[in-house]
Amino acid sequence: MKRTYLGEFEEIVLLLVAGMDGEAYGVGITHKLNEETDRSVRLNQVHAALHRLQEKGMVASRMGDPTPERGGRRKLLFTVTAYGYRTLQDIKAMRAQLWNEVPPTPKLAINL
Amino acid sequence: MTPRPPKLADRLLAWFVAPHRLETLQGDLHEEFVYQVERVGEQRARWRYWRDVLGFVRPYVIKRKPSEYITPSLVSPVMLQNYVKIAWRSLQHNRLLSLINIFGLSLGMTCSLLIGLWVNDELSFNKGYKDAERIYFVRLTDGINTGEIMPGSLAEALKKDVPQVDKATKFTVWSNDFLLKAGQRFSKKEGNYVTEDFFDIFQYPVLQGNPRVAIQSPNAIVITRSIAETLFGTTEAVGKTLQLNNDKYYRVGAVIENIPHNSSIQFNWLVNFKVAEEDWMKGWQSRSFLNYIKLKPNTTHAQAEASMRTLVKRYLPDTKEVPVLQPIADTYLYGNYENGKAVGGRISYVKSFSLIALLILLIACVNFMNLATARSSLRAKEIGVRKVVGAGRLSLVGQFIGESTLLSLLSASAAIGLTLCLLPTINELVGKPLALDFSSPTLWLYVITLVVGTSLVAGSYPALFLSAMQPVRVLKGAFTNVASGAAFRKSLVVFQFSLSLFLIVGMLIIGRQMDYVRTKQLGLDRQNLIYIPVEGELLPKMETFRQELQRSNTISSVTSTGELPIHIGSTNVLNWAGKDPNLNASVNTMKVGLDFAKTLGIKFIAGHDFSPSDTNSYIVNESAVKMMNLKNPLGMEIMFSRGKGRIIGIMNDFHISSLHEPIRPLVLTYYPKWTNDFLIKTAPGKTAEALQVVEQTAHRLNPSYPFTYHFLDEAYEKLYRSETLVNTLTNYFGLLAILISCLGLFGLAAFTAEQRTKEIGIRKVLGASVPNVIALLSKDFLKLVLIAIVIATPLAWYAMSQWLQNFTYRINIEWWMFAVAGLLAVGIALMTVSSQAIKAALMNPVKSLRSE
Numbered sequence: 004m005k006r007t008y009l010g011e012f013e014e015i016v017l018l019l020v021a022g023m024d025g026e027a028y029g030v031g032i033t034h035k036l037n038e039e040t041d042r043s044v045r046l047n048q049v050h051a052a053l054h055r056l057q058e059k060g061m062v063a064s065r066m067g068d069p070t071p072e073r074g075g076r077r078k079l080l081f082t083v084t085a086y087g088y089r090t091l092q093d094i095k096a097m098r099a100q101l102w103n104e105v106p107p108t109p110k111l112a113i114n115l
Numbered sequence: 116m117t118p119r120p121p122k123l124a125d126r127l128l129a130w131f132v133a134p135h136r137l138e139t140l141q142g143d144l145h146e147e148f149v150y151q152v153e154r155v156g157e158q159r160a161r162w163r164y165w166r167d168v169l170g171f172v173r174p175y176v177i178k179r180k181p182s183e184y185i186t187p188s189l190v191s192p193v194m195l196q197n198y199v200k201i202a203w204r205s206l207q208h209n210r211l212l213s214l215i216n217i218f219g220l221s222l223g224m225t226c227s228l229l230i231g232l233w234v235n236d237e238l239s240f241n242k243g244y245k246d247a248e249r250i251y252f253v254r255l256t257d258g259i260n261t262g263e264i265m266p267g268s269l270a271e272a273l274k275k276d277v278p279q280v281d282k283a284t285k286f287t288v289w290s291n292d293f294l295l296k297a298g299q300r301f302s303k304k305e306g307n308y309v310t311e312d313f314f315d316i317f318q319y320p321v322l323q324g325n326p327r328v329a330i331q332s333p334n335a336i337v338i339t340r341s342i343a344e345t346l347f348g349t350t351e352a353v354g355k356t357l358q359l360n361n362d363k364y365y366r367v368g369a370v371i372e373n374i375p376h377n378s379s380i381q382f383n384w385l386v387n388f389k390v391a392e393e394d395w396m397k398g399w400q401s402r403s404f405l406n407y408i409k410l411k412p413n414t415t416h417a418q419a420e421a422s423m424r425t426l427v428k429r430y431l432p433d434t435k436e437v438p439v440l441q442p443i444a445d446t447y448l449y450g451n452y453e454n455g456k457a458v459g460g461r462i463s464y465v466k467s468f469s470l471i472a473l474l475i476l477l478i479a480c481v482n483f484m485n486l487a488t489a490r491s492s493l494r495a496k497e498i499g500v501r502k503v504v505g506a507g508r509l510s511l512v513g514q515f516i517g518e519s520t521l522l523s524l525l526s527a528s529a530a531i532g533l534t535l536c537l538l539p540t541i542n543e544l545v546g547k548p549l550a551l552d553f554s555s556p557t558l559w560l561y562v563i564t565l566v567v568g569t570s571l572v573a574g575s576y577p578a579l580f581l582s583a584m585q586p587v588r589v590l591k592g593a594f595t596n597v598a599s600g601a602a603f604r605k606s607l608v609v610f611q612f613s614l615s616l617f618l619i620v621g622m623l624i625i626g627r628q629m630d631y632v633r634t635k636q637l638g639l640d641r642q643n644l645i646y647i648p649v650e651g652e653l654l655p656k657m658e659t660f661r662q663e664l665q666r667s668n669t670i671s672s673v674t675s676t677g678e679l680p681i682h683i684g685s686t687n688v689l690n691w692a693g694k695d696p697n698l699n700a701s702v703n704t705m706k707v708g709l710d711f712a713k714t715l716g717i718k719f720i721a722g723h724d725f726s727p728s729d730t731n732s733y734i735v736n737e738s739a740v741k742m743m744n745l746k747n748p749l750g751m752e753i754m755f756s757r758g759k760g761r762i763i764g765i766m767n768d769f770h771i772s773s774l775h776e777p778i779r780p781l782v783l784t785y786y787p788k789w790t791n792d793f794l795i796k797t798a799p800g801k802t803a804e805a806l807q808v809v810e811q812t813a814h815r816l817n818p819s820y821p822f823t824y825h826f827l828d829e830a831y832e833k834l835y836r837s838e839t840l841v842n843t844l845t846n847y848f849g850l851l852a853i854l855i856s857c858l859g860l861f862g863l864a865a866f867t868a869e870q871r872t873k874e875i876g877i878r879k880v881l882g883a884s885v886p887n888v889i890a891l892l893s894k895d896f897l898k899l900v901l902i903a904i905v906i907a908t909p910l911a912w913y914a915m916s917q918w919l920q921n922f923t924y925r926i927n928i929e930w931w932m933f934a935v936a937g938l939l940a941v942g943i944a945l946m947t948v949s950s951q952a953i954k955a956a957l958m959n960p961v962k963s964l965r966s967e
Binding site (some may be wrong): 029030033074 | 138
């Protein structure tokens with residue numbers, strides 16, 4: 004089966020959505036991503052990734068509750084879909100399978 | 116206070132983000148902002164906020180969410196089809212009103228089209244020259260009077276003494292109607308003698324040869340296409356010879372395209388000026404020339420005028436005159452000068468006619484608006500239903516504008532047809548070759564503007580008025596003609612009739628002024644006078660010709676003159692002993708032959724007419740005596756064009772120019788050799804026989820020239836060509852305006868009568884008589900016409916007194932003119948309305964009340 008292509012950044016965002024278990028939203032994901040991966044991504048990049056994931060049907064969105072620091076505005080909360088979850092699992096399985104073939108001590112290219 | 120994100124950025128965000136995304140997105144941004152304020156401080160957080168906002172400028176953010184419902188488009192094909200169908204049905208349903216509408220609109224549009232063509236042509240005058248912005252017409256002004264006829268040496272002086280002037284040319288104010296002959300073929304056409312620079316200033320399309328070179332030679336002639344084709348049958352005529360005026364032979368030096376009609380400078384042939392130059396044409400005293408100059412590139416006419424200020428004074432020490440320059444493009448439309456400044460001219464006619472065309476179109480639009488609002492009660496139900504089923508206001512406005520567009524398209528096609536039919540007549544009237552050029556984008560632009568403008572104006576009121584109705588009230592039947600609609604209709608009728616009245620008063624006053632002009636005693640008798648040119652053999656045989664003609668009993672007297680006595684333009688400076696040195700003594704002058712006073716019926720106050728020996732005697736008019744301020748000038752010695760001489764006669768004043776001008780001082784000289792026209796007074800009632808005698812005699816004495824003649828009366832009428840045009844056009848416009856207004860009134864009356872059928876039925880049953888009912892129906896309309904009279908009278912009085920200011924000799928505006936116009940309007944309105952009123956009043960009440 005030809006799976007929908009998932010970019011590396013999208014994969015990470017999707018993983019984070021899955022990890023936050025229904026409470027994922029733009030700012031939350033951005034902060035978590037910056038903390039855990041030591042990257043410096045911007046809000047609009049995350050939003051764009053979420054938009055693409057939603058287009059591909061891997062996440063679904065719903066309206067959350069308003070909070071005071073948002074000026075009383077509601078959050079757009081993202082949850083991973085079954086399709087998205089399976090995609091993540093497929094990727095993980097494929098990686099694991101590829102890891103199996105890697106010898107415990109592979110020859111490394113060393114500049115002598 | 117908690118820090119707030121930058122307002123402007125928020126506003127920008129709210130503007131570009133799709134509404135359904137805005138809340139969550141802005142929430143995220145604000146949350147991020149609060150977080151960043153803690154992390155990096157407010158100032159940097161604000162910068163980040165800006166960067167983040169700008170980072171969201173992405174298509175997926177901007178793109179609006181499609182609505183859940185189908186948005187009905189204003190132009191969906193089904194609805195369009197429906198609009199056209201309904202429009203067509205309502206046209207058919209009310210055949211009479213539709214016809215009135217279309218007829219009125221197409222008359223109005225025809226009028227606008229014709230006037231548009233005329234205005235376009237007027238505006239195109241003198242515009243086509245290459246380097247037109249450098250070509251100027253020269254006038255001389257003393258600050259009060261401004262003349263366009265220049266002394267002979269001015270052109271040379273301008274070129275020599277004024278550094279800004281590149282080229283200068285002059286030619287005589289009259290042109291020469293000469294015979295051109297090549298072999299057996301001949302043509303009699305007007306042409307002139309011009310100085311060498313002429314073709315450097317005016318560039319015409321050349322067919323063959325080089326006119327700039329040709330005009331330098333005294334033996335070459337430059338001719339136009341029409342002459343080349345008549346004489347040689349081809350435009351390749353360079354090098355061929357032709358004989359001018361049965362005298363000198365010229366080689367054709369160049370052939371140029373025919374001069375377009377929209378040029379002030381008209382000629383068919385040109386020859387080097389030196390060939391015809393005479394001593395009296397030189398110097399600064401005698402004025403007979405029109406001067407045109409071309410400035411050097413990159414000089415302004417203000418600079419040139421500044422350098423010219425002292426020019427005339429250098430040669431004419433007594434004068435205060437300075438040259439003024441006018442761009443050639445303005446000469447036709449802005450030819451009037453007052454106190455040395457251009458104050459308009461023909462442009463005022465162009466403007467007035469454009470305005471009148473617009474107003475007439477407006478009257479036609481008013482008809483449409485009136486009838487549409489009057490019928491609105493009939494269509495109210497339709498509007499109500501449309502609104503209930505979901506028509507927005509915009510789509511209703513669209514529908515009504517669409518209906519008026521349909522109507523104005525129909526009218527425009529009718530108008531184009533009508534224009535095509537009328538053009539030949541109109542062209543004869545205005546003396547122009549106007550044509551509808553369907554290949555020109557200007558025409559189409561004009562027509563489209565006309566259609567769009569008309570449909571917007573005509574459709575706007577019904578569209579806004581009808582679309583504003585409340586469906587609930589309409590469908591409950593509570594809709595009766597809203598009072599404001601009625602008031603609006605009334606004011607429109609008042610407007611129409613004010614305009615019509617205005618035009619009727621104009622018709623009356625202009626007509627009477629023209630009558631006055633035509634019948635005014637000029638101080639000379641212009642009846643039964645024909646004039647023929649002094650040409651060919653007639654010049655040396657002048658006296659023989661005169662004697663032979665006078666022998667016939669059909670001819671009472673013959674003389675010859677330099678110009679036509681009804682329009683004397685040449686001037687010269689008069690000097691006498693005891694003259695006030697500050698006096699500008701430039702007086703009009705004319706060269707005459709024997710029997711001048713007798714032929715023209717001019718009375719002498721003292722002295723007598725010239726006799727053959729009076730070569731340096733002068734005859735002056737009353738005005739000249741007044742100017743010289745002398746008790747007994749008869750026999751006095753004066754200095755004038757022919758040197759020192761005595762005044763041998765004093766004439767009664769006669770009009771030497773059109774009635775626009777006051778009578779100016781005039782000095783006559785006896786100089787038959789330089790006269791241009793024979794004036795022949797025929798015995799009363801014997802014009803036909805006299806013409807035969809003149810023709811035979813002319814043929815015998817001057818066999819090589821074809822015989823031509825004109826009536827002085829016609830030449831006099833020509834002086835008032837533009838006024839005659841105004842007269843005729845106001846007559847047509849006045850009639851048209853009245854006609855269209857009456858169409859509207861008729862429609863409105865028919866409609867009210869129909870609406871009130873039941874009321875009239877009940878009134879009749881209760882005992883109202885027929886006159887009662889007629890009065891009831893007519894009264895309302897008459898009131899409106901009376902208001903219109905009150906409005907139009909002062910306006911018309913003002914406009915007409917302004918127009919009459921153009922004439923030094925004019926009629927007075929009298930109250931009865933307004934009374935006549937008012938009575939006429941009332942009468943016409945009454946006739947229009949009462950025909951409908953009578954029809955309604957005579958109707959059998961049983962019939963109108965039977966069905967309910």
